[in-house]
Amino acid sequence: MASSTTSNSEGYEPKHIENRLFINGEFVPSISGKKFDIINPNTEKFAASVYEGGAEDVDVAVEAAKEALPAWSALGAAERGAWLNKLADAIEKNIDEIGYLDAISMGRPYIGDAMAAYAGYFLRYFASKALDVHGESSLNTAGMVNVTFRQPYGVCGAIIPWNMPLLVLICKVGPALAGGNTLVLKTSEKAPLSCLVVARLCKEIGLPKGVLNILSGFGRPCGEAIAKHMDIRKLSFTGSVTTGRAIKKAAADSNLKNVTLELGGKSPLVIFDDADLAKAVPAAAFSILSNSGQACIASSRVYVHANVADTFLEAMKTTMAKIGQPGDATAAGTSRGPQADKMQFDQVMSYMSYAKEQGLDIRLGGNRIGSTGYFIEPTIIANAPEESKVVKEEIFGPVVVINTFTDEADVLKRANDTEYGLYASVFTKDISRAMRFAKALEAGSVGVNCTSPTVAIDMPFGGYKQSGEGRELSKHCLDEWTEVKSVYISL
Template sequence: MSRSHPPKTHADWQALAASLTDEKGLETRAFVDDAFVEAASGETFATTNPATGETLAHVASCDAADAEIAVGHARAAFDGGAWSRLAPGRRKKVLLRLADLMEAHKHELALLDTLDMGKPVGSSLGDMAGAIACFRYQAECIDKLYGEVAPTGEETLALVLREPLGVVASIVPWNFPLMMTAWKVAPALAAGNSVILKPSEKSPLSALRLAGLAREAGLPRGVFQVLPGFGHTVGKALALSMGVDCLAFTGSTAVGKQLMQYAGESNLKRLYLECGGKSPNLVFADCRDLDRVAKHAAEAIFHNQGEVCIAGSRLLVENTIREAFIDKVVAAAETMQPGDPLDPASFMGAMVDETQYRRVLDFIRQGQEEGARLRVGGEALEGPGLFIPPTVFDGVMPEMTIAREEIFGPVLSVFGFDREEEAVAMANDSPYGLAAGLWSQDIDRIMRVTRRLHSGQVFVNNWAGGDQTMPFGGVKQSGNGRDKSHHSLEEYSELKSVWMSLAT
């Protein structure tokens, strides 16, 4: 499919997928010191299309030996200064060039994520827009963040300088492969660091393609490297490395806790975590247009097959409208059935792999066994592929498993409440605090509830709103870092205080 005739129809995307895979156009090697190389061990792992069960490719499986090599090259690149000491305006030009290359290849990049992890290609295209916007935003920020001159007497000059950290290791998840990569890599590179990216073993292909584009854009040797492989091998090695100055991670809370231990066992490296969520979505009876709100409530959990860290998986509805509202949510869910990820009309795709597929089905079974009322869905679709339809449970109690555990699938738990205080208490009754939603027309209530919700972000009369200007991250066991906005650029830099005596 030529760039002048981008894919639009189901058949177009199928043809583009065939051209990529049939012509062996998939890069499967690690990217180390400006070159694509096999893993030091020669080992590979298979990456599979979850919509068909077909193996896409065998990818280099890096381990501790590869991590040691990459860290050495990253440190040499940083100390050499070709990037770390490059003028901010010149770094900006390189990153903007990379964003332009991503734009030119956005259909290919989107397709790689769709083939790798099963998400609908329309969703993947949206992710590409977000990834490109992130690189452009961070690039434009570079030469607009100033240092400081502290207020002192005439005999002293006090400066606060902002410098890059050094070597940053980014470990990203499989649910939004390239967009999460951009959120981590763009600000780290913009700040002047050397970056080693460890993509998920479930979705490594777009990261490897990005490496080729980064080389084409002009990133210096060793500044950006990609090590595909598993968390317990290469991921652990990077986390324990004495040569890594900062570790940025998006993934489960359990793994985040393990990484904190590794950081402490090694060099007390700086650690930024964006972990799990069990996000509440509060709907009050005074909100307007219940049909629209119900549609958004369904999208909040069923988008990306529910494989979303901020998925609105707990729906809290005021009891005076609860029954009617649930009927509307169910009706909306029935229009969001999974389909071929290569069909632009598909709202949902396949679960990422057999493990996640079985895990979600086990949670659905537990919900039924513990007494929740199944309103729609609940059974896997027949035929090839790992497809689970939208599933809605009513009558969920706070102590039920589906009410407390992050399912990471298309499963919605609905609760009722009578009073505002009850709704807030239920919303905050979770170890997580990544996101929350609030639907109401009462501005006084909006301001009260927004301040009382224990969450890194609150969406009012929308779900998942925001752009690159807004920080993204959580509180409690949802983590401590912030992606997006200039705040993420600040996280990948260090403050240096300089006190100069001017008296002779």
Template sequence: MSVQNTKPQNLQEWQALATSVKIEGRAFINGRYVDALSGNTRTTHNPANGEALAQIACCGPEDADLAVHVARETFESGTWSTMPPTERKKVLVRFAELIEAHRVEIALLESLDAGKPIADAMAVDVPGAATTIRWSGEAIDKLYDEVAPTGPGALGLITRMPLGVVAAIVPWNFPLSTTAWKLGPALATGNSVILKPASSTPLTAIKLAGLARAAGLPDGVLNVLPGPGSSLGKALGLHMDIDCLTFTGSTAVGKTLTGYAGQSNLKRTFLELGGKSPNIVFADADLDRAAEAAAMAIFYNQGETCTAGSRLLVEKRIAEVFTEKVRKAARHFKPGHPQDPNTAMGALIDRSQSDTVAYYVAKGLEQGAQLVCGGRPVEAVAGGYYFEPTVFRGVTGDMTIAREEIFGPVLSVMEFESEAEALAIANDSIYGLAAGIWTNNLGRAHRLARDIRAGSVWVNNYFGGDITVPFGGFKQSGNGRDKSLHALDKYCELKSTWIDLG
């Protein structure tokens, strides 16, 4: 039974709809849903109330071997890898249309699985995923190979070739969005894909597999394996017949996966990892607009966002006034039931993450930061995992909350007196994923945007951009890029063919 695509209007209607949705928990291999070879399953839980949500196939190394074998055979058969780009485009466009047609069901699964506000899932995650798949498909038949500028006696051809078998491991904070960011370019360029969703949030990935097949994707091109990173993720990282590993998640796990690639076949590995992003506000900025954006930058998605503006750098002479504006803006993010359309901040993923956030709050207080607001877990819904929007002032660069990624709704306000000091604080991090700059000084905006070591810099906005611009990090925030035409290159090999014309 599939949920009808009529958007519910309130919490009660969403909850009623949740009782009718059929949750598929099996793996997807060679075009059909199957149990794990071991028969093992694991229970996932709803972050909103802590209750059991679904029984999910618990795949292991033996399932990885099977999926890789299927993906390799499919790739070598050429049914997808050598299909004309115009035909691959048609399949991916149909895939995007099916995502849109099932948007209510997909948004509901995402909200139930991840604790994400249903309003965000409907307005951002689902349409964003459809756009990514469609755009990647539309782009692929508009990319030309090259002819090198040789002399008259030779012809030099530069052609793109699909890599082969791609393993994509995606995180629990944006499971649908990051899945689309991997699938779009990997499939468009002709690869076979093995997708491993996070253990706690597999539902939309499993759903998408069936939609892709319905859109005409040949069997074996997309395989979805839910299972733990400690065994299944390791098996994919070490597998000798996987050509590429793409991962979004923590820096620690990214380092481990890079090691697996080195221990095995030197598979191409690119990573989108953690962040501790600076959001810099100068006195000449539109302070009301900047304060609203600063709250959004840290409290959106419960702060479980790799690009979260968790370090708010404020010019000293406006620090007190601006911090108060942010405190007031934070009230909009009162934790609430994820399936309530009025909720702006939902549930943290689980108790462990809630405990982690509480640990960092305690560490901030212990090291002398001043608590402006929040700082406590709350029971917005019985049994769920909710945390107040939290703001610290008086944070210095040596404090733990200024240096480590918390992945929760905790903001550290730091002060600076000059542009040079702001730049130094911004770059004083092992991470380099994103940054925000708020100023009406055009020269300053350009200087800082150039000199901040981050993959994305937003001027007078936060979270800006669309599918046309690349996304990824500097330093220990990773390598490679998702989104844009640059992502397509990551899933291709370049071949040079030199022909002697005599």
């Protein structure tokens, strides 16, 4: 792995912040000439102005992707993988710039070589999977040899969120390109800057023009145009349930394009009275404070057995207060930054107001920190009614609800009583109980004696229920970016 140029981004500032669209291997202004501003959530001051992609820009990008498709899909799998490995090298060498731009656009703390390691590791994994796209054969029909091919969809679309721009971009770009597709990708209007660095790196390494096109823009009109485009055969989206539902409808109303959705969560964490609290407490605290709670897999609902509830609550208060103090995301040593923007800040604070109005038991936090920047205190709400908004709805902030239980069947029912099903966790030393819960919890991923953000790149990731459909990561990820053809050969 190439090392990053410095160990942190404090004091780092790029000489130039790219703000144009990346189409057909070149940076271009949007056709409309419209721009939108990025406000630094650490300071509430102007950070950058970025060209806004529109429907007409999507059309141009799709044409570029169509032109690039025949040559790209005809490349050998190893050659496509080699391009992804080159991009991984380039990202690692420019990780300071990427980290700084995320810090000033959406407040994600710069995490230096760790981010470089994950980014490079993920992209290289997808590069290796290019060689694993295989068909099957059958001799079961007399006089026939029947085989299947897995082939690229063609021109594909991707729409990514603001909370983890680089890693989610890689999780779309890697398997899409490895599978032989070309891609039109829209970044979030909250955090487009770091993705434009990736675009620049594609140009620098000489990635064939039109293979990857990156547009900055809003859900409407840019994202909607991608979802409705008749020449886009496949779309992968990560974001909210509301937007995911709109995307699926747009796909159905246009050309019935295949859609993969990774949506929201309200992840339960169940802690039994035999659990190792020395492991459970820091795991639970880190899960809800990581990225200031702006993670779809955050363990935002904790159910702790009544026998250890008081001990757990006191330990959580101490731990969250200690590790949850935020700071400027560009500063060395900052582990938690602000909420991404004023909209996210206001959304979280509206839940704090609701909790106070309802007389809920706020054991820690519940307030803004300071008067500048979108910083919110680490917050614990105890014993909230199960039908309460803070239990049912995704807050997307550093807010955890801790309720108690005494009965295994009851807590399982409460854990599953949600429209979401992205991640769930259980802490217990009883292996039989752990496996019962792993089977019964209605979630695409289950942690046993660990919790989110624990995932493994070689394990499929995705949601049950309204948390989405399809899977990312693992060997299954290329299944989402290729389609199956049956070929019948008469002897």
